[in-house]
Amino acid sequence: MTEHIVLRHRDLEGLDQLDVYLENGGFGALESIVKKKSPEQVIDIVKKSGLRGRGGAGFPTGVKWSFLSPDVFPRYVVANADESEPGTFKDREIMERNPFQFLEGVAICAYAAQANVAYIYCRGEFWDLTRELDSKIEQLKELGLLGKKLFASDYSLEMQTHLGAGAYICGEETALLESLEGKLGQPRLRPPFPAAEGLYGKPTVVNNVETLTNLPPIINRGADWFSSIGTEKSTGTKVFSVSGKVERPGNYELPLGATFRELIFERAGGIPNGHAIKAILPAGASAPILPATKEVLDTGMDYESVSQVGSSLGSASIIVIDETVDIAWVESKITDFFEHESCGKCTPCRDGTYWMKHIFERIMHDTAQPQEIDLLHTVGIGIQGKCLCALGDFAGLAVTSALERFGPEFDLHAVGNSSKAA
Amino acid sequence: MLAEIYTQEIEAILAKYPSDQKRSAVMPLLFLAQREYGTLTNEAISEVGELIGLQSTEVASLVGFYTLYHDRPGGKYRIQVCTDLPCSLRGAQAFADELCEKLDIRMGETTPDGQVTVEEVKCLAACDHAPMFQLQEPNGIHYYEDQSAGSAMALIEALRVKGQVD
Numbered sequence: 336m337t338e339h340i341v342l343r344h345r346d347l348e349g350l351d352q353l354d355v356y357l358e359n360g361g362f363g364a365l366e367s368i369v370k371k372k373s374p375e376q377v378i379d380i381v382k383k384s385g386l387r388g389r390g391g392a393g394f395p396t397g398v399k400w401s402f403l404s405p406d407v408f409p410r411y412v413v414a415n416a417d418e419s420e421p422g423t424f425k426d427r428e429i430m431e432r433n434p435f436q437f438l439e440g441v442a443i444c445a446y447a448a449q450a451n452v453a454y455i456y457c458r459g460e461f462w463d464l465t466r467e468l469d470s471k472i473e474q475l476k477e478l479g480l481l482g483k484k485l486f487a488s489d490y491s492l493e494m495q496t497h498l499g500a501g502a503y504i505c506g507e508e509t510a511l512l513e514s515l516e517g518k519l520g521q522p523r524l525r526p527p528f529p530a531a532e533g534l535y536g537k538p539t540v541v542n543n544v545e546t547l548t549n550l551p552p553i554i555n556r557g558a559d560w561f562s563s564i565g566t567e568k569s570t571g572t573k574v575f576s577v578s579g580k581v582e583r584p585g586n587y588e589l590p591l592g593a594t595f596r597e598l599i600f601e602r603a604g605g606i607p608n609g610h611a612i613k614a615i616l617p618a619g620a621s622a623p624i625l626p627a628t629k630e631v632l633d634t635g636m637d638y639e640s641v642s643q644v645g646s647s648l649g650s651a652s653i654i655v656i657d658e659t660v661d662i663a664w665v666e667s668k669i670t671d672f673f674e675h676e677s678c679g680k681c682t683p684c685r686d687g688t689y690w691m692k693h694i695f696e697r698i699m700h701d702t703a704q705p706q707e708i709d710l711l712h713t714v715g716i717g718i719q720g721k722c723l724c725a726l727g728d729f730a731g732l733a734v735t736s737a738l739e740r741f742g743p744e745f746d747l748h749a750v751g752n753s754s755k756a757a
Numbered sequence: 758m759l760a761e762i763y764t765q766e767i768e769a770i771l772a773k774y775p776s777d778q779k780r781s782a783v784m785p786l787l788f789l790a791q792r793e794y795g796t797l798t799n800e801a802i803s804e805v806g807e808l809i810g811l812q813s814t815e816v817a818s819l820v821g822f823y824t825l826y827h828d829r830p831g832g833k834y835r836i837q838v839c840t841d842l843p844c845s846l847r848g849a850q851a852f853a854d855e856l857c858e859k860l861d862i863r864m865g866e867t868t869p870d871g872q873v874t875v876e877e878v879k880c881l882a883a884c885d886h887a888p889m890f891q892l893q894e895p896n897g898i899h900y901y902e903d904q905s906a907g908s909a910m911a912l913i914e915a916l917r918v919k920g921q922v923d
Contacts, residue, residue: 501824
């Protein structure tokens, strides 16, 4: 496949300019649904397309929309642009280079949800990008593509950006809503889910940037076209962010189900300096590490196949580890990340990540006793399944999966190991 | 006082949210206060609280929670280097160490002229352009990608000149 659907700016120069976007069919999808389709019909199209959430969870988008509490208004749509997963840098490229397709997607989602206000929650670090989005929203208002009575209908839509201020946890949708309400970004107990009680207690849809950017082409070209791309259960394309030990790190848009081998060796140019690949983190810090066996490399990158080989696709941020890298160090970095980003609400995550971080400090200084490596596993297990959101699970799973799959690399750091080996 | 200096900007911020949900404006107002005062002192925090009818302790808890707010003085310019896993796989740690060495400070410290602080931060979503950092300055945050210690030092020298003029 050579055509880009989400990264369409790579095929069309200047697509970040409104006139170019409009010349190439921009806002035709929004116009057609506002004029000719009911919100329910739009939800049905998106359901039929098979589109699944691109932020990590992979939940069917149309189904998520259909959970909105009936007859409760106002409703809100919130675009999740808090992209912070280590190794993920796709939403930033989409918003910088193809911003109008994203904004049209937000508008389509808002129409389907019957929301008259949409917020775009950008991580605070995307300061310059957010100012750009503000000016693009102004341009749309000037042309009447946002505002009151769109396309001479009764539908009105207002769009606002909101800047976060540095907290990974705000990518979790209920923490994001708390943050948007001016509170600490800490996850809520669910249920109720945001579709029932979201922003300001009202029915709310929260969708990731890439998910929303898929909507205009789905409306324009139909659900059947979209579901013909990818695999049966993972339809469409995915923007894969590749980082770490590859020749050409970057974003690559491929059909879901393309193999790790194609992405890493054909697109990203393989491993530098003639080294061998050792491991893959398929979803940044938030999925178990995979040994880069032949079987894994030939696995399709879709939600089902990646979980069959013992990990998950998540936001598809592929971090490549080669033979020169110590897996214990990799996990110490990941643990540092989660310890820093734990919001502190749930004790197992807050304390568990702290304990793991301190054990890792001893491991990386080669001063850990062998039983401390077992303790690390015990703590990692102890966090999982006991917290309000997935951050704790991910923090624990990262470490336990690495210990189970790359145990000897940790043992090398234990006190007395070198004398035993001799 | 913010209310007098930035009347229109504050109105524009409040207008983004429903009139009965003023609390939503706390984060943009904190950025505004930080721009004006440099550091979010207790006075700045209570001023923000008064604008939206929020207790100082509640505003202060947000300042402690979110990493881009600063309640302790630092350099006018904060160089925030991502040393997370993907960036470290591509030389970010060595870059950060070399930069600190050239500035003759330790990580987290501020240069003696009070202009530049170097800090380590978590993932900035720019992993394909490591080594990289963001510059947090009073007027915003900007990304600098594919950096070397040389290019970062050139920027810092320019900032020092600018910082003395401003």
